[in-house]
Amino acid sequence: MSEGSGxxxxxxxxxxxxxxxxxxxxxxxxxxxxxxxxxxxxxxxxITAGTVYPLLARLxxxxxxxxxxxxxxxxxxxxxxxxxxxxxxxxxxxxQEFDTVAAALAGILKGES
Amino acid sequence: MSEGSGxxxxxxxxxxxxxxxxxxxxxxxxxxxxxxxxxxxxxxxxITAGTVYPLLARLxxxxxxxxxxxxxxxxxxxxxxxxxxxxxxxxxxxxQEFDTVAAALAGILKGES
DNA sequence: CCTCGGTAGCTTGTTATGCAAGCTATATGG
DNA sequence: CCATATAGCTTGCATAACAAGCTACCGAGG
Numbered sequence: 001m002s003e004g005s006g007x008x009x010x011x012x013x014x015x016x017x018x019x020x021x022x023x024x025x026x027x028x029x030x031x032x033x034x035x036x037x038x039x040x041x042x043x044x045x046x047i048t049a050g051t052v053y054p055l056l057a058r059l060x061x062x063x064x065x066x067x068x069x070x071x072x073x074x075x076x077x078x079x080x081x082x083x084x085x086x087x088x089x090x091x092x093x094x095x096q097e098f099d100t101v102a103a104a105l106a107g108i109l110k111g112e113s
Numbered sequence: 114m115s116e117g118s119g120x121x122x123x124x125x126x127x128x129x130x131x132x133x134x135x136x137x138x139x140x141x142x143x144x145x146x147x148x149x150x151x152x153x154x155x156x157x158x159x160i161t162a163g164t165v166y167p168l169l170a171r172l173x174x175x176x177x178x179x180x181x182x183x184x185x186x187x188x189x190x191x192x193x194x195x196x197x198x199x200x201x202x203x204x205x206x207x208x209q210e211f212d213t214v215a216a217a218l219a220g221i222l223k224g225e226s
Numbered sequence: 227c228c229t230c231g232g233t234a235g236c237t238t239g240t241t242a243t244g245c246a247a248g249c250t251a252t253a254t255g256g
Numbered sequence: 257c258c259a260t261a262t263a264g265c266t267t268g269c270a271t272a273a274c275a276a277g278c279t280a281c282c283g284a285g286g
Contacts, residue, residue: 015243016214016218017243017244019218020217020218020221023218023221023222024221026222026224027224027226031263031264032263032264032265033262033263033264038226042217042220042221043213043214043217044210044213044214044217045214045217045218045221047244047245048244048245048246049263049264049265050244050245050246050247050248050265050266050267051243051244051245053264053265053266054243054244054265054266055243055244057265072252072253072262072263074253074254074261074262075252075253075254075261075262075263076251076252076253076262076263076264077251077252077263077264078262078263078264079263079264095222097157098215098218100156100157101129101156101157101158102211102215104133104155104156104157104158105129105132105133105136105158105211107155108133108136108137108155108158109136109139109208111139111140113140113151128272130272130273144234144235145234145235145236146233146234146235160273160274161273161274161275162234162235162236163236163237163238163273163274163275163276163277164272164273164274166235166236166237167236167237167272167273168272168273170236171272185233185234185281185282187232187233187282187283188232188233188234188281188282188283189233189234189235189280189281189282190234190235190281191233191234191235192234192235227286228285228286229284229285229286230283230284230285230286231282231283231284232281232282232283233280233281233282233283234279234280234281234282235278235279235280235281236277236278236279236280237276237277237278237279238275238276238277238278239274239275239276239277240273240274240275240276241272241273241274241275242271242272242273242274243270243271243272243273244269244270244271244272245268245269245270245271246267246268246269247266247267247268247269248265248266248267248268249264249265249266249267250263250264250265250266251262251263251264251265252261252262252263252264253260253261253262253263254259254260254261254262255258255259255260255261256257256258256259256260
């Protein structure tokens with residue numbers, strides 16, 4: 001060990017990914033693979049298909065998103081996930097919480113007691 | 114149900130707590146209960162004893178901290194955890210990673226594509 | 227002496243999450 | 257008919273946070 005800088009990424013992500021997905025859905029409805037491809041280009045937020053689908057299923061079950069099937073011009077049908085009002089509220093809450101945590105963390109790293 | 118705004122805190126924390134603890138230890142060596150008490154006053158970073166001790170054990174096993182027993186003026190002996198050079202490097206790496214993730218997240222929430 | 231409350235460290239069992247690796251199904255092209 | 261790409265999803269594993277409990281040390285009162 002002594003390294004593990006690679007494993008660190010996967011720890012931090014926990015929970016943050018939900019916020020990232022909700023944030024992306026706030027722009028417009030999207031389908032799973034699109035989310036995976038998008039997040040792959042955002043350092044620290046890369047996600048795999050095996051992670052995003054259970055996450056989306058959880059969000060649907062919680063009523064944060066609704067789903068709609070649409071045809072694709074180039075392949076199998078796509079399942080679009082759209083944010084509900086409840087989902088948007090959740091996004092707001094989580095976003096605020098993240099800021100709180102980030103601020104608390106910044107305080108610690110600056111040596112505030 | 115469907116809500117769980119309370120459960121959200123516990124998701125985000127995952128991994129971030131390690132960064133918080135390393136940050137606190139960067140100031141001066143501390144013992145477990147002291148960390149619990151300190152973090153209890155930092156919104157979003159509250160931690161329980163059942164979380165901090167396994168975390169400290171992991172850090173010790175990874176060589177990020179060393180431990181020293183010291184007498185207490187008011188109770189049982191205390192086990193002080195001090196950051197090693199390796200631990201400080203880990204702190205730096207994790208701190209940078211957090212900033213990266215925070216920036217990526219901020220980008221998403223601002224609607225950047 | 228002996229119990230009680232407070233301090234401190236740690237363990238156990240549960241739950242949840244992220245991930246790799248698969249599996250299924252649809253469309254297109256050879 | 258089969259290969260490839262796209263898209264959705266499931267399974268099994270590892271890890272982490274937490275609640276609840278356990279042990280042990282100390283000082284004060286009974």
